[in-house]
Amino acid sequence: MHEFDLIRQIDSFTTAHEDVKVGIGDDAAVTSSSAHKDMISCVDTICEGVHFKRSTLHLSDIGYKALAVNLSDIAAMGGTPRYYLVSLSISEDWKQEEILEIYRGMNDLANRYDVLLIGGDTVSAQNGLVISVTVLGEIEKNCSLLRSAACEGDIVFASGTLGDSRGGLELLLSQGLTGEEHALVGVHQRPEPQLTLGQLLKESGFRIALNDISDGLSSEIWELAEASNVCICLEEKNIPVSEDAIKLFGKQTAYEYALTGGEDFQLVGTVAKAHWPTIQSTAQEKGIRLSAIGSVEQEGASQVLMQKNGERTRIKRAGYRHE
Amino acid sequence: MHEFDLIRQIDSFTTAHEDVKVGIGDDAAVTSSSAHKDMISCVDTICEGVHFKRSTLHLSDIGYKALAVNLSDIAAMGGTPRYYLVSLSISEDWKQEEILEIYRGMNDLANRYDVLLIGGDTVSAQNGLVISVTVLGEIEKNCSLLRSAACEGDIVFASGTLGDSRGGLELLLSQGLTGEEHALVGVHQRPEPQLTLGQLLKESGFRIALNDISDGLSSEIWELAEASNVCICLEEKNIPVSEDAIKLFGKQTAYEYALTGGEDFQLVGTVAKAHWPTIQSTAQEKGIRLSAIGSVEQEGASQVLMQKNGERTRIKRAGYRHE
Numbered sequence: 148m149h150e151f152d153l154i155r156q157i158d159s160f161t162t163a164h165e166d167v168k169v170g171i172g173d174d175a176a177v178t179s180s181s182a183h184k185d186m187i188s189c190v191d192t193i194c195e196g197v198h199f200k201r202s203t204l205h206l207s208d209i210g211y212k213a214l215a216v217n218l219s220d221i222a223a224m225g226g227t228p229r230y231y232l233v234s235l236s237i238s239e240d241w242k243q244e245e246i247l248e249i250y251r252g253m254n255d256l257a258n259r260y261d262v263l264l265i266g267g268d269t270v271s272a273q274n275g276l277v278i279s280v281t282v283l284g285e286i287e288k289n290c291s292l293l294r295s296a297a298c299e300g301d302i303v304f305a306s307g308t309l310g311d312s313r314g315g316l317e318l319l320l321s322q323g324l325t326g327e328e329h330a331l332v333g334v335h336q337r338p339e340p341q342l343t344l345g346q347l348l349k350e351s352g353f354r355i356a357l358n359d360i361s362d363g364l365s366s367e368i369w370e371l372a373e374a375s376n377v378c379i380c381l382e383e384k385n386i387p388v389s390e391d392a393i394k395l396f397g398k399q400t401a402y403e404y405a406l407t408g409g410e411d412f413q414l415v416g417t418v419a420k421a422h423w424p425t426i427q428s429t430a431q432e433k434g435i436r437l438s439a440i441g442s443v444e445q446e447g448a449s450q451v452l453m454q455k456n457g458e459r460t461r462i463k464r465a466g467y468r469h470e
Numbered sequence: 471m472h473e474f475d476l477i478r479q480i481d482s483f484t485t486a487h488e489d490v491k492v493g494i495g496d497d498a499a500v501t502s503s504s505a506h507k508d509m510i511s512c513v514d515t516i517c518e519g520v521h522f523k524r525s526t527l528h529l530s531d532i533g534y535k536a537l538a539v540n541l542s543d544i545a546a547m548g549g550t551p552r553y554y555l556v557s558l559s560i561s562e563d564w565k566q567e568e569i570l571e572i573y574r575g576m577n578d579l580a581n582r583y584d585v586l587l588i589g590g591d592t593v594s595a596q597n598g599l600v601i602s603v604t605v606l607g608e609i610e611k612n613c614s615l616l617r618s619a620a621c622e623g624d625i626v627f628a629s630g631t632l633g634d635s636r637g638g639l640e641l642l643l644s645q646g647l648t649g650e651e652h653a654l655v656g657v658h659q660r661p662e663p664q665l666t667l668g669q670l671l672k673e674s675g676f677r678i679a680l681n682d683i684s685d686g687l688s689s690e691i692w693e694l695a696e697a698s699n700v701c702i703c704l705e706e707k708n709i710p711v712s713e714d715a716i717k718l719f720g721k722q723t724a725y726e727y728a729l730t731g732g733e734d735f736q737l738v739g740t741v742a743k744a745h746w747p748t749i750q751s752t753a754q755e756k757g758i759r760l761s762a763i764g765s766v767e768q769e770g771a772s773q774v775l776m777q778k779n780g781e782r783t784r785i786k787r788a789g790y791r792h793e
Contacts, residue, residue, distance in 0.1 A: 153592055156570055160577045161587050166552075176588035178553060178606075181504030188588065190604055192557040194595040229489075230501060234515040234557075234602040247479055254483045264484050265499035265511065269476055272517040272600060279557040279591075279602040281513055283501075 169291060173374070174223040174359055175284075177291045185291060187284040189220040195275035203319040206245055208336040209278065210252030216361065217282035218260065218340035219412040223359035225292040225349025226284040228342070231257065232266035236277040249278065260342055290349055292416070296356035297375035301417035303441040304426070306344055308389040309364055310401055311335075313408025317396070331391055338412040344435050345414060351426060357416040363407040365451070367415050369464040373449040375417075381441035381462070383455040406462070417443055492614065496697070497546040497682055498607075500614045508614060510549040510607040514539040518598035526642040529568055531659040532601065533575030539684065540605040541583065541663035542735040546682035548615040548672025549607040551665070554580065555589035559600040572601065583665055613672055615739070619679035620698035624740035626764040627749070629667055631712040632687055633724055634658075636731025640719070654714055661735040667758050668737060674749060680739040686730040688774070690738050692787040696772040698740075704764035704785070706778040729785070740766055 154171055161170050168185060169177035175189035193199060193213050204212065214231060221228045233253065235246065246269065257264060262282070297303075315335030318328075328336075341359070348355050356375055358367045364386065372379045383402060392401040418426050423439060430437045441454075453462045477494055484493050491508060492500035498512035516522060516536050527535065537554060544551045556576065558569065569592065580587060585605070620626075638658030641651075651659075664682070671678050679698055681690045687709065695702045706725060715724040728734075741749050746762060753760045764777075776785045 153566055153569060154590070156566065157573055157587070157590055160573055160580075162581075164586055167586055167588055170586075170588050171590055176553070176555070178588060180509070181507070184504070186503070186509075186606075188553070188555060188604075188606060190555040190557045190589055190591050190602070192559055192591050192593045192602065194559050194593055196596045197594055230499070230511070232499070232511060232513040232604060234513045236515055236517050236559075236600045236602075243476055243479065246476060250480055250483055257483075258485075263487055263490055263493075264480070265490055265493050265501060266513055267477070267480055267494055268513050268515050268602075270515045270517055271520055272598070273519045274597040275595070277559045277595060277600045277602075279513070279515065279559075279600075281511075281555060281604040283509075283511060283606070 169293065173294055174220040177224065180285070183288055184285050185288050187221055187224050187226040187286055187291065188281065189217055190279060190281045191216040191220065192277060192279040194277045202323060203316065204336055206248035207252030207255065210249035211256050211337050213278040213280045214253045214256050215338050215340050215412060217280050218342060219359040219361060221282055221284040222340050222342045222345035223357050223414060224286060225290060225345045225357065226286040227346060228260060228262045228282050228284040230263050230265045230283045232281045233264070234268045234279040236270050236272040238274060239271045286349065292349055292355050292357040294356055294358050294371045294374035296354055297371060297377050297417040297443050299377065299443055299446045300420055301443040302420050302423040302439050303379055303381065303415070303417050303443065304437050305364065305387060305413060305415045305440050306341055306435060306437055307411070307413040308387045309360065309411050309413060310392050310404030310408045311389050312338060312410040313404040314392045314396060335410065338410060340412055341414045343433060344430060347429060347433060348416065348426065351429065353418055353422045353426065355416050355418050357414055360411045360413045360415055361409065363409045364415060365406040365462050366464060368451050371415065372451050376447060376449050377443045378445040378448045378450050378452065379441055380444050380452040380454055380459065383453055385438060385440045387436065387438040492616065496617055497543040500547065503608070506611055507608050508611050510544055510547050510609055510614065511604065512540055512543040513602060513604045514543065515600060515602040517600045525646060526639065527659055529571035530575030530578065533572035534579050534660050536601040536603045537576045537579050538661055538663050538735060540603050541665060542682040542684060544605055544607040545663050545665045545668035546680050546737060547609060548613060548668045548680065549609040550669065551583060551585045551605050551607040553586050553588045553606045555604040556587070557591045557602040559593050559595040561597060562594050609672065615672055615678050615680040617679055617681050617694045617697035619677055620694060620700050620740040620766050622700065622766055622769045623743055624766040625743050625746040625762050626702055626704065626738070626740050626766065627760050628687065628710060628736060628738045628763050629664055629758060629760055630734070630736040631710045632683065632734050632736060633715050633727030633731045634712050635661060635733040636727040637715045637719060658733065661733060663735055664737045666756060667753060670752060670756060671739065671749065674752065676741055676745045676749065678739050678741050680737055683734045683736045683738055684732060686732045687738060688729040688785050689787060691774050694738065695774050699770060699772050700766045701768040701771045701773050701775065702764055703767050703775040703777055703782065706776055708761060708763045710759065710761040
């Protein structure tokens with residue numbers, strides 16, 4: 148069962164309403180909240196044994212990451228996060244101090260972006276830890292950056308370097324927590340949600356399509372292509388991979404991690420070619436690396452191609468599948 | 471480990487902010503959302519094997535109940551629910567049709583109160599089902615009904631009859647799903663969130679303290695006494711228990727279920743003695759039973775007493791503990 152099939156089915160339960168501007172199917176929901184503002188809301192859940200193991204994340208990292216996943220969704224809308232609510236389901240043998248350590252990790256990240264904890268629910272479960280975080284944010288009315296905004300002729304861009312989180316995970320799986328972790332491990336354990344970039348893109352006033360990279364570039368670019376109903380062609384050599392990843396895993400694996408690795412929480416988007424230089428230099432001034440990785444070639448046909456050495460192949464949608 | 475101890479610890483992570491009117495510690499959070507409205511938000515989670523068994527709830531009931539728990543929290547603030555977001559964590563062997571059946575149960579209830587599904591996340595977990603629902607609602611600015619509003623001299627009231635859900639659960643545990651269920655089973659499987667009553671109490675304009683009864687009357691009345699820092703005395707014979715419950719389980723057990731049974735999702739509150747008759751008759755006009763069950767006797771000393779045959783005893787805080 149694929150999540151996107153299910154989402155389509157669940158979508159049949161949604162009702163059109165003038166106050167719901169974006170429902171299920173983008174990074175977050177957008178609803179009208181006042182004359183000047185829209186509300187952005189999203190929920191994401193991570194499960195022990197599926198999304199993380201306690202051998203690869205400290206307790207505080209689990210909390211950090213559960214919040215980061217959601218802040219990344221808000222970033223992908225161009226919004227500002229305001230509040231968060233937490234639901235923890237844990238087995239009875241967890242100690243209070245351990246639970247608080249998870250909250251500390253969330254708190255570390257929340258404080259940096261002025262996001263306020265307003266609600267929490269802790270329930271006992273039979274097995275493992277499930278942590279579900281809801282984030283509520285805001286954005287100026289009608290300014291959300293949607294996946295569906297890509298147009299023919301746009302430049303496709305990505306932020307940062309991709310695949311590093313997966314590289315960090317591989318190091319953790321082979322070496323465990325050593326106490327002196329490689330920089331890539333830090334990317335895996337405490338990814339930085341790209342809120343500054345999302346807001347900067349929103350403030351540009353340009354038409355921008357945007358998605359966050361939670362499941363690997365190939366999966367996310369497909370979502371964008373489908374939501375916009377366009378054909379996107381990526382140029383492999385322009386996909387930003389880190390020197391660390393190439394050095395540790397070789398070039399081929401580094402690109403594979405970028406495409407299917409997941410949990411980078413960088414942003415991928417499109418903007419009209421004419422505005423690309425402005426976007427890139429504005430980001431650069433803030434110390435954010437943006438790379439042009441492809442272009443939107445044709446409207447009316449959702450697909451994604453990869454160009455390598457002048458040859459084009461259709462790339463698969465599959466992103467990282469948590470095991 | 472008691473949840474209220476943990477809540478106090480977690481509360482140390484919250485930061486005072488003018489936009490947060492009610493944070494952790496009431497039924498739901500209240501935040502400022504526009505010049506005229508406040509936003510109400512809450513999250514609640516139910517876990518297979520802890521909060522329900524598949525032998526006592528149909529799949530659609532699980533969905534219904536996961537949403538009902540949250541609508542009850544909104545009701546306890548006097549608010550109007552607007553949107554909901556769902557996080558489902560399920561093992562991989564669940565079929566799409568089974569998941570949709572859970573959504574159908576939510577949809578049944580959501581449609582009746584015009585609550586719109588705006589977001590969902592489905593993740594695979596190792597064991598069992600965990601369903602976490604976030605509800606976002608609204609209320610006129612500064613009109614939320616808080617647990618902390620009880621004053622000396624108030625009448626304590628409760629809605630409906632209490633203990634029926636526990637009675638229904640006992641029937642289910644002894645008989646299983648027979649296909650021709652007793653009315654009490656219906657109360658357990660599809661409890662009615664008291665949104666109409668909550669809004670009616672809010673519209674009265676009276677000062678009203680309010681809490682929903684999710685964990686049994688004794689636990690909820692303690693929360694109210696502690697939040698308001700008052701001594702409350704209940705009169706046992708005035709606690710509303712159903713004839714069905716008395717007939718099936720005997721009088722003593724029926725009162726025990728009312729006090730500690732949990733999951734009734736009725737409301738308990740206090741209002742100034744002078745306004746009680748108005749409140750009671752307004753509710754009655756809407757077909758809602760309100761009973762005066764005690765009084766607020768003294769400020770400055772959180773405790774709850776029970777009067778029975780003229781004798782008073784201190785009642786324990788303990789509510790229903792899910793097993």
